[in-house]
Amino acid sequence: MPSMLDAVVVGAGPNGLTAAAELARRGMAVAVFEAEGSIGGGARTEELTLPGFRHDPCSAVHPLGAGSPAFSGMPLARHGLEWLHAELPMAHPFDDGSAAVLARSVAETAASLGAHDAGAYRRLVAPFLGRWDTLAADFLSLPPRGLPRDIVTLARFGLAGLPPYNWLVRRFRDERAKALFAGLAAHVISPLGGIATAGIGLMFALAAHAGGWPVARGGSQAISDALAGYLRACGGSVHTDFEVKRLDDLPPARAYVFDTSPTALARIAGLGRFYDGYRYGPGVFKLDYALDGPMPWTAEAARRAGTVQIGPTSAEIGTALKQAYGSTAPEVPFLITAQPSVVDPSRAPEGKHVFWAYGHVPHGWTGDLTDAVERQLDRFAPGFRDLVLARATAGPPELARHNANYVGGDIACGAAQGLQLLLRPKLTLSPYTTPHPAVFLCSSATPPGPGVHGMSGHNAAKAVWRELRRRR
Numbered sequence: 001m002p003s004m005l006d007a008v009v010v011g012a013g014p015n016g017l018t019a020a021a022e023l024a025r026r027g028m029a030v031a032v033f034e035a036e037g038s039i040g041g042g043a044r045t046e047e048l049t050l051p052g053f054r055h056d057p058c059s060a061v062h063p064l065g066a067g068s069p070a071f072s073g074m075p076l077a078r079h080g081l082e083w084l085h086a087e088l089p090m091a092h093p094f095d096d097g098s099a100a101v102l103a104r105s106v107a108e109t110a111a112s113l114g115a116h117d118a119g120a121y122r123r124l125v126a127p128f129l130g131r132w133d134t135l136a137a138d139f140l141s142l143p144p145r146g147l148p149r150d151i152v153t154l155a156r157f158g159l160a161g162l163p164p165y166n167w168l169v170r171r172f173r174d175e176r177a178k179a180l181f182a183g184l185a186a187h188v189i190s191p192l193g194g195i196a197t198a199g200i201g202l203m204f205a206l207a208a209h210a211g212g213w214p215v216a217r218g219g220s221q222a223i224s225d226a227l228a229g230y231l232r233a234c235g236g237s238v239h240t241d242f243e244v245k246r247l248d249d250l251p252p253a254r255a256y257v258f259d260t261s262p263t264a265l266a267r268i269a270g271l272g273r274f275y276d277g278y279r280y281g282p283g284v285f286k287l288d289y290a291l292d293g294p295m296p297w298t299a300e301a302a303r304r305a306g307t308v309q310i311g312p313t314s315a316e317i318g319t320a321l322k323q324a325y326g327s328t329a330p331e332v333p334f335l336i337t338a339q340p341s342v343v344d345p346s347r348a349p350e351g352k353h354v355f356w357a358y359g360h361v362p363h364g365w366t367g368d369l370t371d372a373v374e375r376q377l378d379r380f381a382p383g384f385r386d387l388v389l390a391r392a393t394a395g396p397p398e399l400a401r402h403n404a405n406y407v408g409g410d411i412a413c414g415a416a417q418g419l420q421l422l423l424r425p426k427l428t429l430s431p432y433t434t435p436h437p438a439v440f441l442c443s444s445a446t447p448p449g450p451g452v453h454g455m456s457g458h459n460a461a462k463a464v465w466r467e468l469r470r471r472r
Contacts (some may be wrong), residue, residue: 005254018457019159058403066212087348188416270436
């Protein structure tokens, strides 16, 4: 290691590794320091239940990863990353045994919404079809430092997406479409009446039509390992079991880039009350299952989907989200579930499956949501409990211990509500810089926010690069 590094990155999650790789590929001397014994952050894979069952403790499905400008600009396939696509990106079952689907095909998706709303769905997505690459690059690079690549498409997306979910679904007549979009909007863990929740739902729908909602072969750890492999190929280094409590713990560098929560950064870098206005959101309660067979969904489409949303009405989903923002866990939680072994048999022994589900709960909640979650699962996959070989549960305290960025169990590293959904961590044109000229933030607390896409790290690396060039 040189006596003076160009950049030190704290935290080896997808954003930290992306920032490090972006800087190293430009010829900079870069080292990453990670407190845990292994890299990955929110993109890890571990045997949480039984030997041979490979679970993703957090993110398993990556709708924004496959189309990420950051990831597509790196040779990650050369370092072992392979995307796998289930036959259907997502299914949303109903109590009558049917399901709406989010398919790669617009026509199949529209048909699943019923005759009343098929045309409305096609008209909603039509202006953006074939434009995902430029739209994603513009959307995921906000706030912009120059003109958008496609200002007309971005403006149209803004007109459709900036209002709340409630405004978007006025174009639909039936509950199937309304529930599907409520579930999509809920992925960002925000009340459905919040600003830009329409855009969140639309973004996830467009991602499915453009690049699918894939999983990484072998588990989400493959994403982190590929990023680290590329970083090392560019001359960077990664150091684990290295907890950072203050800046003096780190080697000398021209820039320090933190893939941490704003709270942790302020403590380590001595920034005082700089991030005091930053708010954290609800937590989640997550269950990972080792199953003796595939989930016995009543809806046939759900058996073919990588992701299954469970919340048969928009009202039920909205109520669950409101309760999670309060002080009481929902009695009937909205669930996001993933079944990666539907498309990736390497995740479990032959004939077996891995499956996870999570529901939203209040920030820092210490209760047990297992019964409520399993009642919901049994509602749409009756008899699934007979297949359970083992389960692992993690509420907000366990999630926060596993990943320090999940403050209070908030897997988004900050409330995705109000202006903080769009302007995080502060109201500023430079969200990656801090009052300390050598200290930068690159976690999902910065734009474009949560998800395994590396774009917060990508954007922060650009800010670091500009600053270091300015100092020369």
